[in-house]
Amino acid sequence: MMSRTILRSKVIVPRVNALVGRRFYSFKQEDQPRIRIGSTAPNFVVNTTAGKIDFHEYIGDKWAVLFSHPADFTPVCTTELGAFSKLKPEFDKRGVKLIGLSTEGVDSHNQWIKDIEEVVTEGEKFGFPIIADSTKEVAYKYDMVTEEDFKNLESGMVATVRAVFVIDPAKKIRLTLTYPASTGRNTAEILRVVDALQLSDKRGIATPVDWTEGQDVIIPPTVSNEAAKEKFGDFKTVKPYLRYTTLK
Incomplete structure (x- = not known):
């Protein structure tokens, strides 16, 4: 019996490690950045609905709002992304770039955008990129998971929480908000805090x-x-x- 147990462990462990290597190709739990106000926003290069981007280059000399979603074709997320898209002209006035994140691929995102344009933006074109974070690497770097999921990120399905990061032109984190998966965000509040932060910096x-x-x-x-x-x-x-x- 003991020899069988040992044999199983020798067979199974390499498979688990190989799976982890594929899913988290540059992420280690012990190396996760501490995301605090004043931290430099971790950079990443990733595919989006607007093509491949380098996040810091995407921000450039602007402000940015990065916000995450548990998955595509989910009801609360659909309302949120549509609302942000409708408010994009207001963020543009303030020199703020929007970028969303979900854990599906680009093709799925593009199909989802069609639904958003149909039911929320009333035919208006969706206005900003959505990150395709199918490996969950960006989600883990920005700590967009629950405590339980972080402990078990090497196994099972992990859904991102509704996180929001306001990032300034120096690539510093200026505000963080985290919502449970069941609760939609308040877009007006995010616009309000951008106004407050920019006014505080200026005056x-x-x-x-x-x-x-x-x-x-x-x-x-x-x-x-x-x-x-x-x-x-x-x-x-x-x-x-x-x-x-x-x-x-």
Whole structure:
């Protein structure tokens, strides 16, 4: 009995390793980048519905929003991709490139896009690339999987969660959002945080809860009253650490 067990292990293990080599050809769990705000967004070269791209070259000197989907032809994802496509002119105004990701191939993506154009964009052409991440390599590099799936990524079916990454022109991660597979994203919120991040970079301010463009902003506590007066003009002090101003 013992000899049979040993024989099985010798036969099976190489097959598993070969499978892992094919699926995760340049990914090792222990080498996974830590994706934090301020991290450099991991680069990758991958096939998309717009052809092969180098991700950092695709971003160029723009901002980018990268967001993932569990699979093609799924109902929530269909609504999301269509909504992002309809909002693309707004992202364009802000110098933001959109790019989606799903775990099927390019042919499947292209067929799915036809459905999206039919039921969500009302005939308008779909506006940005979808990454074909059939090996799940990009999903793993960006930690787009659940805890359980990450532990078991060498076996079984793994679906990506609904992750969102806002990336600036320096290729730094500026915002991350992660949703469970059952919950659709809020496209208006993603557009709002892009506005907030870009305004913060440009004017050196912070934005309060539920802030939208045109509303008062917060002067950071690191700015003295004298410097705030010189930089922003009038401002309202609610607490010494909480001061509001209207940008002109």
